[in-house]
Amino acid sequence: MLLASDRASHRDRADMLTIACPGTFAIKCLIPGLPNFRKAHPEIDLRIRTLLPYRVDPRPDYDVAIQYGAGDWSGRSAERICSEEIFPVCSPALTRGHKGVRTPEDLRHHTIIRPVSPLIVGDEWPRWLEAAGFPDIQFAREISCDLLYPSFQAAIDGLGVVMGRSVVVERDIESGLLVEPFTTRLASNAGYFFFASSTAEKQKPELIITFRNWIIDYMNPDASELPD
Known part of the structure; x- marks a missing residue:
């Protein structure tokens, strides 16, 4: 019950963004870039959790997610954020x-x-x-x-x-x-894709857009446009 309540409190906070991604991506890529994100957006608190590979959670405990794969996401809406x-x-x-x-x-x-x-x-x-x-x-x-x-x-x-x-x-x-x-x-035959939970898109649209724009710029510092 405490864990469930804690999760709910994180999701309900308007200034808290929960980011889920594979552990290697978090350690090697995401976390090294977060000081710049925090400097640009100090008003946003962050919660980072490890996302299991290819797991499709019908009630995801995140606001946004970065997942790795070949692009087959079983009907879920996803946006490729970088090539590899x-x-x-x-x-x-x-x-x-x-x-x-x-x-x-x-x-x-x-x-x-x-x-x-x-x-x-x-x-x-x-x-x-x-x-x-x-x-x-x-x-x-x-x-x-x-x-x-x-x-x-x-x-x-x-x-x-x-x-x-x-x-x-x-x-x-x-x-x-x-x-x-x-x-x-x-x-590579695979790449990294951005997801947003439908609940977060309704409750925190500005946070979702802010992070989405930042992660794309961060992952493509020299690119004028996203890969297909």
């Missing part, structure tokens, strides 16, 4: 030495970190290897992770090479925690 590219990334340490990762052919000497999260829309490695010109590469070893975040952290810690996703690894590349050893990038 895929490409291998690894710790800078793995690019050094006699068997360092310098060309795709070098992958035969290294461990691949393969996320098996339900967020992932199919295994992207075969498609990427085909585009890079090495479709028959056999990896030395493999580590599987059931979520995206630990797979990227494993790569940062030097455990292997992971298929990076531009939206959530660009900051780690900029900071030097990860490097992109090859030049081949492909458009």
Whole structure:
């Protein structure tokens, strides 16, 4: 009862915006940008909750949500907020030495970190290897992770090479925690989509519009228009 009452009180507050999104997106992308949002909109209080992959909640406990997928949302109204590219990334340490990762052919000497999260829309490695010109590469070893975040952290810690996703690894590349050893990038089969609950659209339309406009600008700093 206390939990239900707490949820109701959050939803009823006109100045509170509840944002739901996958955990990796929250940690790697959303939260680093929120200081700017808070500076621009100090009158809006925020509540952030982790959204389970592909879960369709008939009574969602959020005002707005960012979800990851291929765009099939079972009739729900959604707006794609950014495009995404895929490409291998690894710790800078793995690019050094006699068997360092310098060309795709070098992958035969290294461990691949393969996320098996339900967020992932199919295994992207075969498609990427085909585009890079090495479709028959056999990896030395493999580590599987059931979520995206630990797979990227494993790569940062030097455990292997992971298929990076531009939206959530660009900051780690900029900071030097990860490097992109090859030049081949492909458009992802999936992307990030914006949702608003029907209740929030009626009760908090200005907050919904404010956050929607901010997240699109934040996710597309150099774009003149949204991707199709």
